[in-house]
Amino acid sequence: MISILVPTHNRHRYLGRVIKYYTSQNLQLIIVDSSSSPYIVEDSTNDFVYLHYPNCPFSDKILKASSYIQHQLVALCADDDFFYHSALNKAIKVMNNNENIVLFTGEYEFFNVLQPN
Secondary structure, eight states, X not given: OEEEEEEESSOGGGHHHHHHHHHTSSSEEEEEEOSSSOOOOOOOOTTEXXXXXXTOOHHHHHHHXXXXXXXXXXXEOOTTOXXXXXXXXXXXXXXXXXXXXXXOOOOOOOOOOOOOO
């Protein structure tokens, strides 16, 4: 398995879909939030951790969250991004079979919504 670490700050509008997307998979999700007010978590599972450290600098936030990581493999993901299930599974398989590989990176896709004239 893998732990997904999602840092966020004043972007609660993205967290509902992040939680829904990642908690449907066999992984650990850790959201570490430095917003002034906490996000209200409606659903939680054993593999989902929400941490709130108001106004905490990014590096400190990541270090604090690292103590909650339960798996050898960790992915750092922005709060408005997603990893494809298939890409995560491929990375996990390759890294589990080759201890010399310590980092994966990939391509990204994005969409622009065009407004009619």
